[in-house]
Amino acid sequence: MGAKYTYDESGVTFFYYALTVLSLTVVPTTLYLLVGNKGSGETMKPKTPKVRTRKVKNKSSMPKIRAVLLVVGWALIFLLSYKVKTTEVAEAEYWDPFKRAFRQLSMKWHPDKVSEENKELAGEKMAEINRAYKTLTDPEALENYNKYGNPDGMQVQSMGIALPKLLVEAHTSPFVLLLYGLMFGFVMPFYVGRWWYNSTRYQKDRILNPTMGLFFKNIREHITQRNLIELLTAATEFTEDDLKYRESEDKTLKEISENVQRVSRRHALEIFTPSKKFTSKDAIDDAELADQQQQIVITALNLVHRGLLQISTGHNWYNCSTQLMSISQMLVQGLYMYDAPLMQLPGITNENQPKIYKEKNVYGINQLLRLPAEKQREALNVLGDKQFEEAIQYAKVIPKVEIARALLTVIGDQVITPLSIVTLIAKIKVTNARTKAVSRFQGADIEEIADEDTAAIENFVSRMSKNESKETAPEVYCPYFAGRKESQWWVSFANFQSGKLVVPPIRVANLATERVVSVQFQAPPQPGTYTFQLLVKSDSYYGCDVLQEIRMEVADRATLPAEAPVEDDISEPEDDSIAAQMAQLRGQQAGGRRNDDDSSDEE
Incomplete structure (x- = not known):
């Protein structure tokens, strides 16, 4: 069976496929x-005032490449749509035998029944009518038609390809092969390899x-906070292209370092990564350095959590922990250890916090709010x-939590x-919650x-x-943290x-008014009195932590009173019931087995 390929000369089929x-x-x-961008922008837009509002620059060129590809893609869509609309499709003429209309068609198209000017056309039509009649009446012609689609037998098969003939012609094949080679031999392997390398x-x-x-390798159980900060600043993320040290920044960084040391000399240099500052206010x-500072804070927060x-x-x-x-x-508040929560x-x-502490002995926010208005x-x-x-105003916004009830129990x-x-x-509980708690x-x-x-x-x-809980976590007041942060x-x-x-610590993400948490653990193996600490600690606010000691008495099982016997309310079955007869039968069988055992023992 031969095959004949016909190409899409008009290109309309290829245009449909490509579109x-x-x-x-x-x-x-x-x-x-x-x-996605609209939703994330509305969700992450901060509502509290910000000192630093510069957005972190995205150094990657992928968004620009993606935007260019989208523009090109839409341009191609419009072009292909125009081509599909304006290109005329040559409809193929299909031959369809119809036996019942043979006589009517013969009477109409017989050459003797038409005028001279239509005799040539009538002859062609009559030939088709006769061919159809032969196909429907001759078994061999009908079999050929069913097998090969033609009453005369197997013919050359025609197959359409949805490609313009230009793409497969000899003079264009090198360019087509080059395009395929670039796409599947370079572009696709490059992006797949890049994705795999990054993953x-x-x-x-x-x-x-x-x-x-x-x-x-370096974290230890008994490690100081200073050493933890040094370990954090040694992360590889801070040596990546976006955040790595550049000699051109040396002068600016030196000025920042001197300024920080002049303001606060206590461990001032420890608030730097190997080259960038990340917690100073x-x-x-x-x-550019300000944007890097914000990016370092966000990166450091992810490394900690x-x-x-x-x-x-x-x-x-x-x-x-x-x-x-x-x-x-x-990191969230832009403070350093030993800084007062009032800051x-x-x-x-x-500059002014030491004076407040020295003259008025006010160190924390809750301490300030407990004072009368004139004293504040x-x-x-x-x-x-x-x-x-x-x-x-913002001191009243910062949440004040308390542990309203803490209970250790064995269920039942x-x-x-x-x-x-x-x-x-x-x-x-949040005692200064903005809304009233609903049970x-x-x-x-x-x-x-x-x-x-x-x-x-x-x-x-x-x-x-x-x-x-369906409460929504309130936004954190953190003016030195670039971005929205939920409490x-x-x-x-x-x-x-x-x-x-x-x-492991329980992460509570929706504490707006009150929240009940529960967790199970196994009691110690030895009886005695054990002291535990229940700590509620914010991930964003400084000086709002609540600590409560809880004592647990583990009793010795031997000293516990015996449990009261459980009364059996099941009555004895009546003599004439089926249950009584079954019990009597089992008793006889058991007695017989005991007699057999006794006799065997005597022997």
């Missing part, structure tokens, strides 16, 4: 970029493998009236025994339940597991004697 493939690629990509360089939390190796005039802190909590190191949480607060307020700087004004007399009002039991499963239930639970609240009421506690835990809290439960975390 479909291009539309399936360009349209979803455009919608994703437009909808193998990073952990799942977007941290470089060398950085995680450095953290695993001092403004940087150089726009998803790198160092995960390693520390994985080892259950309580002291190391709490120090890393404090570093997170420093989170606008207008309070390294006296304490902040270094500020003008407008600055004072602004500082008090009144005492805690060795190796039993203990449930910690803690209710955390999510029906029935008694955990604050109203007595420690001995095990049934009520079990019922509360069951109801709590079915009701999820989050860590709830840590640790053994005071061993300095180990009992369970």
Whole structure:
């Protein structure tokens, strides 16, 4: 069987194919970029005032390349649409035999029935009518038609290719092969290799493998906060192209260093990465360095949360984990260790804060808010009236939390025994919440339940597991952090004697008014009195932490009173019942087996 290829001379079939493939690629990509960027922009737009509002520059050229490709793609879509609309399609004439109309068509197109000028046309039409009649009446012709589509037998098969003939002609084939070679031999392998290289360089939390190796090797349980900061600044991320040191920046960095040391000499140089400053509040005039400063803060925050802190909590190191949480607060608020929490307020700087502490003995924000209004004004007399009002306004916004109730219990039991499963239930309240708390639970609240009421506690835990908090976390007031930051809290439960975390810290991301958290752990194997620490610590605010000691009595099983016998309310079956007859039958069988055993023993 032969084959004959016919090419799409008009190009319309190829245009349809190319338009479909291009539309399936360009349209979803455009919608994703437009909808995604719009949604993220609205969500991440900060509502609190910012001292640093410069956006972090994206050094990558991929957005520009993506934009150019989208423009080219849409241009091709419009061009192909125009071609499809304006190109005329030559409709193929299909021969279709129709036996019932044979006689009518013969009467109409027989050459003897038409005029002289139509005899040639009538002859052609009559030949087609006869051919159709033969196909429908001759079995061999019908078989050929069913097999090969032609009553005369196998013919050359014609197949259409949706490509212009120009693309397969001899003089254009080298250019087509070159294009295919560039696409599949260079462009595609380049981007696939680039994607694979970048994916193998990073952990799942977007941290470089060398950085995680450095953290695993050098972090210790008993490590100082200063050494943790030094370990953080040694991350490989700070030597990447966007943040690496350049000799042209040396003069500016030296001036910044001298200024920081002049303002605060305590560990001033430790707030630098190997080449860049990342926690100082001092403004940087150089726009590029200021953008790098913001990018370093965001990168450092990710390294703390998803790198160092995960390693520390994985080892259950309580002291190391709490120090890393404090570093997170420093990064968000632009402070350094030993800085006063009062410096989170606008207008309070390294210059006037020592004076406030020396003259008025005011160090923290809660300490300031506990003073009467006139005393607050006296304490902040270094500020003008407008600055004072602004500082008090944002001091009231900073959340003040308390542990309203903390309970250790074994569900269904009144005492805690060795190796039993203990449930910690803690209710955390924001005392200065902007909105009123709405109870999510029906029935008694955990604050109203007595420690001995095990049934009520079990019922509360069951109801709590079915009701999820729908509160939205408020935005953090952090003027020196470039970007929106939502308030989050860590709830840590640790053994005071061993300095180990009992369970990994619980991340509470929606604490707006109040929240009840629960976690289970195994009691110690030995009876006695154990002291635990329940710590609620913010990841953004400095000086808002709450610590409460909890004592747990583990009772010895041997000293517990015996359990009361359970009364059996099952009555004996009546004599004439089926159950009584079955019991009697089993008794006889058992007696027979005992007699046999006794006789065998006597023998």
